[in-house]
Amino acid sequence: MPGQAEGAGGVGDREGRDAARSSDIETLRELIVGPTARRVEQIERRLEQPARVEDTARVLPDIIRESLREDADAAEEAARPLVEGAIRRSARKSPEALSDALFPVLGPAIRKSITHAIASMMQSLNQTLEHSFSARGLKWRFDAWRTGRPFAEVVLLNTLVYRVEQAFLIHRESGLLLRHVAMDESLGEDADVVSGMLTAVRDFARDAFDAEGSDEIESLRMGELELWVARGPNVLLALACRGKAPEALFARMQETVERIERRFGEELAAFEGDTAAFAGADDWLRALLESQRAGDEGGSPAKAVAAVAAVALALAAWMGYGWYWRGQWKDYVARVSAMPGVVVARASSGAPFELWGLRDPLADDPAGLLGRFGLDGKDVKLHWRPWQSLEPAFALRRARRLLQPPAGVEVTMRDGVLRLSGAARPDWIRRARMLAPALAGVRAVDDSALKAVDVRAELLARIRKRLTPPKGVELALAGPEGRYVLTARGEARSAWKAAAEAAVKAFPEVASYDDSRLIAVDEPARLLRLARKALRPPAGARLRVSRDLVLHVSGVASPAWKRKARERAAAVPYLAGYDDAGLHPPRHIPGDAEILAAAREMLKPPATVHLGVSQGVLTAQGFATAGWIRDARTRWRDIPGAKGWRDEALRDITPAWRALSRRVGARLVRYDIDSGQPKAGGERMLREVAEAVKQARRMRPDAVVRAVGLSQSRAERQKPRALAHARDACHRLEGLGVPAAACQPGFAPQSGSRRVSGVRFALLASGQAP
Amino acid sequence: MIRKKVCLLGAFGVGKTSLVRRFVSGIFSDKYLSTMGVKIDRKTVDADGREVGLMIWDIHGEEAFRKIPMSYLRGASGLMMVVDGTRPETLDVAAGIVRRVDDELGLAAPRVWLANKRDLADDWALPADAWAKLAGDAPRFETSALSGEHVDEAFLALARAMLA
Ligand SMILES: Nc1nc2c(ncn2[C@@H]2O[C@H](COP(=O)(O)OP(=O)(O)OP(=O)(O)O)[C@@H](O)[C@H]2O)c(=O)[nH]1
Ligand SMILES: [Mg+2]
Numbered sequence: 001m002p003g004q005a006e007g008a009g010g011v012g013d014r015e016g017r018d019a020a021r022s023s024d025i026e027t028l029r030e031l032i033v034g035p036t037a038r039r040v041e042q043i044e045r046r047l048e049q050p051a052r053v054e055d056t057a058r059v060l061p062d063i064i065r066e067s068l069r070e071d072a073d074a075a076e077e078a079a080r081p082l083v084e085g086a087i088r089r090s091a092r093k094s095p096e097a098l099s100d101a102l103f104p105v106l107g108p109a110i111r112k113s114i115t116h117a118i119a120s121m122m123q124s125l126n127q128t129l130e131h132s133f134s135a136r137g138l139k140w141r142f143d144a145w146r147t148g149r150p151f152a153e154v155v156l157l158n159t160l161v162y163r164v165e166q167a168f169l170i171h172r173e174s175g176l177l178l179r180h181v182a183m184d185e186s187l188g189e190d191a192d193v194v195s196g197m198l199t200a201v202r203d204f205a206r207d208a209f210d211a212e213g214s215d216e217i218e219s220l221r222m223g224e225l226e227l228w229v230a231r232g233p234n235v236l237l238a239l240a241c242r243g244k245a246p247e248a249l250f251a252r253m254q255e256t257v258e259r260i261e262r263r264f265g266e267e268l269a270a271f272e273g274d275t276a277a278f279a280g281a282d283d284w285l286r287a288l289l290e291s292q293r294a295g296d297e298g299g300s301p302a303k304a305v306a307a308v309a310a311v312a313l314a315l316a317a318w319m320g321y322g323w324y325w326r327g328q329w330k331d332y333v334a335r336v337s338a339m340p341g342v343v344v345a346r347a348s349s350g351a352p353f354e355l356w357g358l359r360d361p362l363a364d365d366p367a368g369l370l371g372r373f374g375l376d377g378k379d380v381k382l383h384w385r386p387w388q389s390l391e392p393a394f395a396l397r398r399a400r401r402l403l404q405p406p407a408g409v410e411v412t413m414r415d416g417v418l419r420l421s422g423a424a425r426p427d428w429i430r431r432a433r434m435l436a437p438a439l440a441g442v443r444a445v446d447d448s449a450l451k452a453v454d455v456r457a458e459l460l461a462r463i464r465k466r467l468t469p470p471k472g473v474e475l476a477l478a479g480p481e482g483r484y485v486l487t488a489r490g491e492a493r494s495a496w497k498a499a500a501e502a503a504v505k506a507f508p509e510v511a512s513y514d515d516s517r518l519i520a521v522d523e524p525a526r527l528l529r530l531a532r533k534a535l536r537p538p539a540g541a542r543l544r545v546s547r548d549l550v551l552h553v554s555g556v557a558s559p560a561w562k563r564k565a566r567e568r569a570a571a572v573p574y575l576a577g578y579d580d581a582g583l584h585p586p587r588h589i590p591g592d593a594e595i596l597a598a599a600r601e602m603l604k605p606p607a608t609v610h611l612g613v614s615q616g617v618l619t620a621q622g623f624a625t626a627g628w629i630r631d632a633r634t635r636w637r638d639i640p641g642a643k644g645w646r647d648e649a650l651r652d653i654t655p656a657w658r659a660l661s662r663r664v665g666a667r668l669v670r671y672d673i674d675s676g677q678p679k680a681g682g683e684r685m686l687r688e689v690a691e692a693v694k695q696a697r698r699m700r701p702d703a704v705v706r707a708v709g710l711s712q713s714r715a716e717r718q719k720p721r722a723l724a725h726a727r728d729a730c731h732r733l734e735g736l737g738v739p740a741a742a743c744q745p746g747f748a749p750q751s752g753s754r755r756v757s758g759v760r761f762a763l764l765a766s767g768q769a770p
Numbered sequence: 771m772i773r774k775k776v777c778l779l780g781a782f783g784v785g786k787t788s789l790v791r792r793f794v795s796g797i798f799s800d801k802y803l804s805t806m807g808v809k810i811d812r813k814t815v816d817a818d819g820r821e822v823g824l825m826i827w828d829i830h831g832e833e834a835f836r837k838i839p840m841s842y843l844r845g846a847s848g849l850m851m852v853v854d855g856t857r858p859e860t861l862d863v864a865a866g867i868v869r870r871v872d873d874e875l876g877l878a879a880p881r882v883w884l885a886n887k888r889d890l891a892d893d894w895a896l897p898a899d900a901w902a903k904l905a906g907d908a909p910r911f912e913t914s915a916l917s918g919e920h921v922d923e924a925f926l927a928l929a930r931a932m933l934a
Binding site: 171172173174175176177192193196197200203272273274275276 | 771772774807810812822823839841845847
């Protein structure tokens with residue numbers, strides 16, 4: 001190769017010259033590099049003075065050029081910190097901006113250097129292949145014979161022969177196919193669907209793994225076909241290859257992408273779906289289909305080498321800076337890879353450090369380990385996708401978490417068999433039996449040592465413990481689960497009964513509580529009953545149990561009984577005390593006649609009531625008002641010697657009486673002032689009054705009717721006329737069968753605005769005030 | 771020929787895949803094979819004398835644990851929002867998707883709204899007010915992938931809107 005020969009000659013040439021001019025260099029070094037600090041100081045000073053800027057600018061390029069030519073190493077040494085710092089700062093601040101800016105320049109440069117490197121590697125590889133060809137050839141022939149394939153195919157598979165069958169130019173954002181060329185035109189049928197799917201797959205991969213930006217070339221294998229994708233800012237270029245394509249092809253792809261981006265920049269920016277505008281790219285695409293031979297190589301290799309050197313310099317600086325931390329990161333990744341329940345799929349040492357992998361939610365958080373390696377959450381991105389580890393420890397942890405075993409159940413794991421033992425509620429067991437076999441990492445479930453607890457018995461035991469029923473109380477729990485009925489029967493103090501009722505509420509499982517057959521032994525009414533039975537008090541003695549459970553005995557009884565009663569009361573259980581201070585010995589015992597006289601005196605019975613007495617028991621019969629009957633029923637007890645009161649034969653006249661008296665009171669007989677006679681209709685009214693009065697007198701013989709003559713005013717002279725009307729009315733009632741004595745005439749002044757002259761009536765019983 | 775990317779969006783099982791099949795191949799199947807990821811189909815329509823190649827992205831239905839990645843929608847020129855007229859809750863799902871499209875993508879592409887499964891007249895439960903409010907002034911169609919009712923019209927309406 002002519003290039004190589006020239007290069008080699010160049011090196012030898014320089015060595016010769018170096019020896020000859022070493023003293024000159026010393027001088028130059030003294031002039032330029034030696035007093036660097038002094039000179040830099042001078043330059044700085046000059047820069048600070050604006051007037052000097054221009055002439056400095058004029059000489060600066062010369063100085064740099066000179067220094068590079070004379071001693072490149074020293075110049076580089078001087079400039080390096082500056083360049084490095086600037087690149088590093090820029091890269092850290094906005095890597096996008098830097099790479100965008102460098103893309104048009106560095107892209108081709110890097111590619112060319114790689115092409116160069118690959119070309120030479122290929123050459124040596126070819127040589128190696130040639131040397132060993134015969135041996136390989138024999139092996140291939142053997143393989144062909146063994147597999148029954150044609151020898152040509154085996155050679156095709158084993159050598160780097162490939163074929164690019166289709167090229168797709170794709171609008172990156174929408175996935176729409178811009179252009180498509182194929183070796184076989186019939187392949188174009190589904191090209192735009194392929195292009196869409198390819199974009200979708202890339203979108204998916206980016207979302208799922210956050211994977212953009214890691215590689216320049218992506219590949220996708222689909223059976224025998226391999227799809228290679230190169231991307232520019234606006235387009236994707238995809239090649240469908242059969243066989244193994246050489247790296248050089250990718251470089252050409254990338255180059256084509258760049259060319260297309262440059263040529264169609266405007267059309268791409270304004271793309272609205274019209275693909276015709278990109279027809280000009282077809283030739284470039286077709287060029288990719290043709291062959292694998294290295295393409296045209298323009299430009300001078302020297303320039304490329306210089307560019308590569310510059311880039312390599314920057315990279316070296318980068319690497320030096322990050323070397324330490326990358327080491328730490330590597331250690332961290334190794335440590336995380338060893339964590340149970342965590343699988344590291346990929347780790348990148350770019351900035352920031354990134355790690356992709358799977359993590360069981362039950363595993364420890366790998367982020368917690370960062371600090372141990374001096375790493376900071378800000379420099380590191382961890383991307384975890386959830387998964388379930390099948391390691392026994394995790395299967396067990398997962399089982400515990402899902403099943404939530406209650407106290408008394410033990411969950412263990414051995415050889416993939418999940419073992420449940422202990423005692424639990426049947427519903428928990430049912431659930432566990434259903435869920436456990438479905439757990440990832442559980443091969444089988446052994447619950448032979450799992451016993452169901454009797455829910456009801458267990459609940460009853462808990463209730464017992466809480467209520468602590470006294471002897472004599474029996475607790476029972478019945479009914480289906482969830483609707484338990486708790487019954488308490490037997491005897492207990494009322495304090496316990498009340499406490500139990502409250503305590504049961506703490507058991508939501510108990511739907512209802514029945515203590516109707518629980519006797520509160522210390523209730524006053526009950527104790528009174530028991531005391532009566534035990535003491536057998538005589539007629540005159542009265543028993544009472546107060547709320548504080550003291551038995552009070554009062555009334556009249558013989559001293560003998562009083563003594564006995566005290567003893568008997570001691571036998572009544574639950575009594576808190578005994579009090580017989582109100583018990584007196586009997587004095588004089590009144591006879592029946594005395595009792596009757598006292599009764600008449602005290603009860604003042606109306607004439608319609610007949611009182612009798614026999615052996616101290618009073619009887620009342622006849623008619624009386626409800627009020628009198630009510631009074632008599634309590635007041636007879638105040639009659640000394642009276643032992644009882646019977647009034648079954650006493651009729652309460654009140655309702656009938658009230659009806660009659662209302663009927664009588666509603667009648668008004670109008671009188672004509674001039675004639676002194678009732679007006680028309682008066683006769684009928686009087687007849688009705690007479691009927692009512694007679695009926696009332698049958699109930700109460702002492703019933704009378706009062707006829708009230710109404711005067712027109714309060715004037716004194718009006719009274720005689722009103723009284724005359726009343727007398728007339730009485731006279732007329734007498735004519736209708738009401739005894740003269742049963743009608744009492746009177747008069748009354750009227751009030752109100754509508755005044756009449758006439759007679760009103762009122763029904764009265766004797767003793768009743770008018 | 772103009773090519774346009776169109777995305778079908780909606781809750782799972784509303785009939786997106788069925789609508790595309792009906793429109794592209796003229797067939798219907800009552801089997802339900804839930805879409806995984808995206809399936810892309812193509813059909814050329816004639817919109818008022820202009821040919822448009824529709825690249826139809828049938829995207830998997832939105833589910834709580836499987837949201838539609840917004841990256842699928844990039845570069846789309848039209849959206850076809852699909853709800854199931856027999857499942858009113860799919861309106862909420864569609865509303866949620868639209869909200870995300872607006873918030874995360876700010877995609878101003880024209881939309882048409884489809885209430886699908888119109889043939890299931892007995893189960894039809896499309897709340898008219900909510901439906902009209904959801905679609906706003908975008909065209910609405912009550913479609914059936916089974917009978918083909920209004921399916922072509924819906925796609926054509928979207929094609930026209932994208933060319934306008
Ligand atoms: N009766 C009737 N059934 C329909 C109609 N459209 C779809 N289906 C049925 O609904 C079910 C779901 O349909 P798909 O088209 O797979 O729904 P999808 O929206 O693509 O579902 P995902 O891919 O899971 O989001 C299938 O069983 C279809 O047969 C329709 O118009 N009428
Ligand atoms: Mg589908």
